[in-house]
Amino acid sequence: MSENGHMESMIVTRDLRKEYVMGTETVHALAGVDIEILRNEYVSIMGPSGSGKSTLMNMIGCLDSPTSGEYVLNGQAVQDLSDDNLARIRNREIGFVFQTFNLLPRATALHNVELPLIYAGVSSRDRQQKAAQALEIVQLADRMDHKPNELSGGQRQRVAIARALVNDPSILLADEPTGNLDSSTSEEIMDVFDTLHENGQTIIMVTHEYDIAARSQRVITLVDGKVEAQMSVDYYLARGLQQPTAAPAAADPSASPEPEPEPAPETSAEAEPAPAPSLEADAAPAPTLEPAPAPHPTAAPLDPVPPEAAPPAPGTRRPISNPWAPPPTPPADRGR
Numbered sequence: 078m079s080e081n082g083h084m085e086s087m088i089v090t091r092d093l094r095k096e097y098v099m100g101t102e103t104v105h106a107l108a109g110v111d112i113e114i115l116r117n118e119y120v121s122i123m124g125p126s127g128s129g130k131s132t133l134m135n136m137i138g139c140l141d142s143p144t145s146g147e148y149v150l151n152g153q154a155v156q157d158l159s160d161d162n163l164a165r166i167r168n169r170e171i172g173f174v175f176q177t178f179n180l181l182p183r184a185t186a187l188h189n190v191e192l193p194l195i196y197a198g199v200s201s202r203d204r205q206q207k208a209a210q211a212l213e214i215v216q217l218a219d220r221m222d223h224k225p226n227e228l229s230g231g232q233r234q235r236v237a238i239a240r241a242l243v244n245d246p247s248i249l250l251a252d253e254p255t256g257n258l259d260s261s262t263s264e265e266i267m268d269v270f271d272t273l274h275e276n277g278q279t280i281i282m283v284t285h286e287y288d289i290a291a292r293s294q295r296v297i298t299l300v301d302g303k304v305e306a307q308m309s310v311d312y313y314l315a316r317g318l319q320q321p322t323a324a325p326a327a328a329d330p331s332a333s334p335e336p337e338p339e340p341a342p343e344t345s346a347e348a349e350p351a352p353a354p355s356l357e358a359d360a361a362p363a364p365t366l367e368p369a370p371a372p373h374p375t376a377a378p379l380d381p382v383p384p385e386a387a388p389p390a391p392g393t394r395r396p397i398s399n400p401w402a403p404p405p406t407p408p409a410d411r412g413r
């Protein structure tokens with residue numbers, strides 16, 4: 078629960094920090110993050126590579142603990158918990174979906190989905206029943222006996238979503254869930270998320286893609302381990318930070334000629350399948366994407382955040398121009 082009395086706060090962080098000491102250098106992966114996420118919110122986290130998005134997701138998902146700061150998850154102060162309690166909370170409250178699916182290759186879809194229930198000590202019969210139900214939710218009832226290599230990419234991700242949901246978690250965390258999928262399969266996965274959200278699921282999703290973020294309600298952007306801006310998705314769209322990729326080509330002759338304005342996905346990760354060609358956006362930013370004369374994200378402030386937008390975190394008052402401008406050369410490391 079939050080200090081300002083929002084009973085429905087699902088996540089509150091205060092000055093959350095994560096530092097990695099690398100020899101003589103300290104990496105401030107999170108440099109004081111204050112966020113609040115309400116029950117049944119659907120939030121996107123965006124930001125350049127290395128800005129701390131996965132680190133923040135790992136903290137929120139109790140996969141790792143912060144160096145300092147407070148984190149209250151569903152009313153519980155997570156930073157005070159023992160490792161055992163942390164593991165229990167993680168199992169019960171969190172469903173995690175990864176870019177690379179992270180399924181057991183030799184296990185069937187059903188068995189992959191059963192796994193969290195095994196850790197939770199659920200009996201075999203209940204496990205199978207719940208896993209089958211979760212697979213039905215993602216419309217894979219007819220693929221339960223398939224192993225991951227007998228499934229399409231989108232189906233694999235749906236198995237991963239079923240696995241994330243099988244414990245009925247308070248929060249679904251998804252770190253670039255469509256990063257390895259072509260755009261039509263990405264839409265399918267986003268449709269699944271929409272349905273889950275309509276049914277009350279709280280969702281936090283990291284994405285590099287504007288049209289994926291546009292499916293959420295609110296966008297939080299990270300830069301250098303800090304919250305740079307928070308805005309409602311309506312405001313985000315209204316600012317013209319993205320061009321709707323779904324728009325028919327001939328709709329508006331003044332529109333950008335670039336069909337894919339979103340940042341190029343990272344293609345450097347080893348051992349990951351190459352993204353489909355349709356996701357290989359041109360790395361050069363479309364000139365029309367720059368919404369304001371401000372040439373740099375940290376340049377002069379733009380308009381203030383309108384009232385309907387989420388309040389900015391302390392010290393992050395101004396909306397950004399385009400901090401996600403496509404990186405010319407994606408760095409080689411993906412953090413994890």
Ligand SMILES: Nc1ncnc2c1ncn2[C@@H]1O[C@H](COP(=O)(O)OP(=O)(O)OP(=O)(O)O)[C@@H](O)[C@H]1O
Pocket residue numbers: 097099104105106124125126127128129130131132133410411412413
């Ligand atoms: N285990 C680790 N040890 C040392 N440094 C790390 C570790 N994990 C992450 N970092 C560093 O912390 C910073 C944030 O990494 P993180 O993976 O959170 O970035 P990200 O925003 O998810 O980037 P991407 O968009 O590429 O996935 C990076 O500079 C990264 O190199």
Ligand SMILES: [Mg+2]
Pocket residue numbers: 130131132252411412
């Ligand atoms: Mg990441």
